[in-house]
Amino acid sequence: MSEEFHRIRRLPPYVFEHINPIKAKARAEGVDIIDLGMGNPDLPTPEHIVKKLQDTVLDSRTHRYSSSKGIPGLRKAQASYYGRRFGVKLNPDTQIVATLGSKEGFANMAQAITAPGDVVLVPNPTYPIHSFGFIMSGGVVRSMPADPNEDFMRSLDRAVRHSIPKPIALVLNYPANPTAYTATLDFYTEVVKYCRENDIFILSDLAYSEIYFDDVPPPSVLQVPGAMDIAVEFTSMSKTYSMPGWRVGFAVGNERLIAALARVKSYLDYGAFTPIQVAATAALNGSDDVVEEIRKIYKFRRDVMIESFARSGWIIPVPKATMFAWAPIPPQFAHLGSLEFAKLLIRETGVGVAPGVGFGEYGDQYIRLAFVENEQRIRQAARNVKKLLGSKTGSGNVVPLAG
Secondary structure: OOOOOHHHHHOOOOOHHHHHHHHHHHHHOOOOOEEOOOOOOOOOOOHHHHHHHHHHHOOHHHHOOOOOOOOHHHHHHHHHHHHHHHOOOOOOOOOEEEEOHHHHHHHHHHHHHOOOOOEEEEEEOOOOHHHHHHHHOOOEEEEEEOOOOOOHHHHHHHHHHHOOOOOOEEEEEOOOOOOOOOOOHHHHHHHHHHHHHOOOEEEEEOOOOOOEOOOOOOOOHHHOOOHHHOEEEEEEOOOOOOOHHHOOEEEEEOHHHHHHHHHHHHHHOOOOOHHHHHHHHHHHHOOOHHHHHHHHHHHHHHHHHHHHHHHHOOOOOOOOEOOEEEEEOOHHHHHHHHHHHHHHHHHHHOEEOEEHHHHOHHHOOEEEEEOOOOHHHHHHHHHHHHHHHHHOOOOOOOOOOOO
């Protein structure tokens, strides 16, 4: 009876379990940890959304069980959002399910469509649930490139031809967590054409649709003609409206896939607390000004991070979207790998980061930095890191760096 359970055995070690105790120990010793590791928004939820929650919760009728699919008003509001933002028409009754965040939606979709041994194509590196949801469901994950460049379609074709059995689904995530890669509508068009020809579902994670820094907003895969035949897209209100703890997200798209997800969810939950859903409805139906303000703050923090870390001697590529920077490990520490480098940063600088290996083995030469601290804290993190980069290599030797 001491043997580990089957589904637990299938899960790889959770990398962040190695990081969190080190952060906790340092805090207990009085160290001021500047935590840029978890993508946990620090900005408050806009006031009018909170006010709607407060007003609604006073009505005792909203304290009863809610709807697993989401209340009708919330699903209609999401349909309106897709119409305004992407020009995509959705039926709120058959093509939309409200989820407890995009993470829960992805995991339950995996439960709904995966048979033991089914192959799913997943980017590497990527947000962990994209892989783990299918692993926990008995599926087999085959890695795909995360960058939607000219090699992607060749890799997709090779993966399909050499996978036995043939893959049932392809996961896409643009703007991407952790890499911040973005995709064009032309890219989606090519992928949809291929997947339709080969009977492969597309599961698109669009959680960062509104956190972008260029003039052109990220597209939806559902904008492609014919995509609705094979694709479902997951979105979240966590980052868009700074509502991470509220746990409101959506799955939209292909009716067959949405029906399968709705059925699984009907056995597992009664949906989010009704006042939360009502407040989320108010957010979607309200002004986009609050979304624009949140976007501006993340862009400002991004610029501060890129500039201040560059002056510390750490050159970080400028992300076009998301609330993350995907940073190569400085050369003198590259031999450590991302986990050991993340541990070193906490011990030596008090800066918490997410090791890239936590998002897949192909992320091991990178770390992820989140824009979840204010300007002063980001600049302090850069100053702390500069002391490490300017005085040490991985073996402790002095290496002077410019800046």
